[in-house]
Amino acid sequence: MKFHIKVNSVKTIEEIENYWSNEDYIKLLELFNFPDANTIKPENLREMLFMAITDFEPNEAAATILTYKLSESLNEGQIAQISHDMLIDKVCEEYPDIGLHCDLFSVNQLLYKAYNGTFLNCKATLVNCEIEKPDDFKGEITKEIVLKSFNRGLSDSNIIKRLFEEKMTTETRFEQAEDILWKLNDEGNNTFSFITSEYWLNKDEIIGSEFDGESLLAETEA
Known part of the structure; x- marks a missing residue:
């Protein structure tokens, strides 16, 4: 099934709005x-949080924020390990569970800005595009459809194409698409935006500005 893609813009971002x-x-x-804390004016909350965070050692602050955000997904030992690893590695790109990458990215960037560079600066990619559906397509545009359709517009060096060649080019279900694309927004009039890690896709790897993308989808399960 072919989806006509027109790339409107590609931006590198350092936080998810x-x-x-x-x-x-x-x-x-x-x-x-x-x-x-509840008496602080909304416009001052972020700066006050940065001040509060920096009263603590970086790994202690990381553990506090990780616990707040990911205690249902990570145990204490994992949080302790990540809180130290974040000071030397881009954990939001390297952690084995890619389903946590989006949250780890936002935790990392909050700490990066609070400590003014003590943590590594990680980046994401924001793409705005138009996706023209074929006349016989009646479903919704999904993350799987978007990634498969973009295959023809990405350079061969792109890690998604290299790691998931079969899933990008055949009818094999591409379950990982849900975690690779962090956000997918339907903005109306066939216009969509999505956010992913710069690790998965950087702006230089989108080599086509307009192309026909083919998305082969598995048969719907009964």
Whole structure:
């Protein structure tokens, strides 16, 4: 099934807009022993959190934020290990469970900005594109469809193409697409935006600005 792709823009970003809410900032301030966090003006919450964070050792702060965000997915030992590894490695690119990469990226970048570079600076890629559906397609555009359709517009050096060649080019189900693309937004009028790690896709690897992408999909299970 062919989907016509037109790439409108590709940007490198250092944080996911609106990933952290004001409620998150307040709860984190409380965890970092900041008094009366709920009385702080919303526009000042982030800066106050940065101040509170830097009263702690970097690995201690990392463990606190990781526990807040990922305690349901990681145990204490894993959190302790990651909180140290984040100081020397891009854990949000290297952690074996790619389903955690998006959260690990946002935790890392919060710490990177708070400590002004003590943590490594990780980046993501934001793509805005138009996807024209074939006339006989009645379903929704999914992350799997987007990735498979982009195959023809990516350089051969791209790691998604190299690691998942069969899943990108055949009817084999591409379950990992759900974790590789962190966000997929339908903006209306056949326009979509998606965010993924720069590890998976950097802006220089999109070599086609307009192309016909082929997305071979598995038969729907009964």
